[in-house]
Amino acid sequence: MHFVTFRTETDTTPRLGAVVERSIVPLPGDMISLCAQGAAGFAAAADQAASIASSARQPMDSAILLPVVPRPSKVICMGLNYADHAAEGGNAKPEYPSFFLRSPSSLTAHGAPIRSPRASTKLDFEAELAVVIGRTARHLTQANALQAVAGYSCFNDGTLRDYQRKTAQWTIGKNFDETGAFGPWLVPAAELPPGAAGLKIESRLNGEVMQSSNTGHMLFPVAQTLCLITEAMTLEPGDVVIMGTPAGVGYARTPPVWMKPGDVIEIEIEGIGTLSNRIAGEA
Incomplete structure (x- = not known):
């Protein structure tokens, strides 16, 4: 599964998401915290994203992607x-x-x-x-x-x-x-x-x-x-x-x-x- 940092047209706050069938499933946390959890964190995030109803997903075309890690320390x-x-x-x-x-x-x-x-x-x-x-x-x-x-x-x-x-x-x-x-x-x-x-x-x-x-x-x-x-x-x-x-x-x-x-x-x-x-x- 692929993971993105994104925002919406009405909210500039960076959010973590998983890409599911050309849509984004919002997830708690941020990209850095997800990366720090390692393979187990990615697996848990993927399971969570797959369980969320399609009505809660955001179409990719309506999301604004940000750099994968918006402000890395290095x-x-x-x-x-x-x-x-x-x-x-x-x-x-x-x-x-x-x-x-x-x-x-x-x-x-x-x-x-x-x-x-x-x-x-x-x-x-x-x-x-x-x-x-x-x-x-x-x-x-x-x-x-x-x-x-x-x-x-x-x-x-x-x-x-x-x-x-x-x-x-x-x-x-x-x-x-x-x-x-x-x-x-x-x-x-x-x-x-x-x-x-x-x-x-x-x-x-x-x-x-x-x-x-x-x-x-x-x-x-x-x-x-x-x-x-x-x-x-x-x-x-x-x-x-x-x-x-x-x-x-x-x-x-x-x-x-x-x-x-x-x-x-x-x-x-x-x-x-x-x-x-x-x-x-x-x-």
Whole structure:
């Protein structure tokens, strides 16, 4: 079963829901508390959702989805985690991941706009796997790292390429408001292969395939990545780890391809779903 964070047109309070037959069943609690309950919590939530009468469900079309975790305490991203993407940018295969952080204000939801800012027109797409953490973890090992994962989602690491390259650090180009799309829902880890390995990952811009690869091609798989992160910092329930993008991004094309207002960008990951956003200009 898939789980969402949503609100209604008349109530802006974020609510937890389960997706049942193209409708949302409201559930008590929130996404972070659900993730912290682990597999047993997801199973109990699924049983509760299945038992609720159809009259109490909200049609998906009338709900407003929010980022899967609306305001995570940490969004830890990876660069150059696919060899073909590193190569298309003129980079060698890294010996250690390029980690950077995103802020909650940079996130946007499935169906919501990705904002093309006034400051730049070089807005690029990056199809990525999102890992949502379910328990407090430090000094993880290969043997226990995946036990810290609550579930997975899709992510579009929208990047302003000119701003990314203004400095040696990528933070400014990766944190424009409403450029990181996150959704549409969370799929519990138990419903996917360990580490979400071997899944097709694809981006499509206005229906045209831009990136097409497989999560099995990641240089640093999920378990190894979590081990490296927790050498340095404690992961907490609701934290999000974004796993890097394969080749085919816009800046590496001739001529470059940038997302512009009116475009529709889709990120699809096998077994998870499709994250779709229209590009809109900044007000």
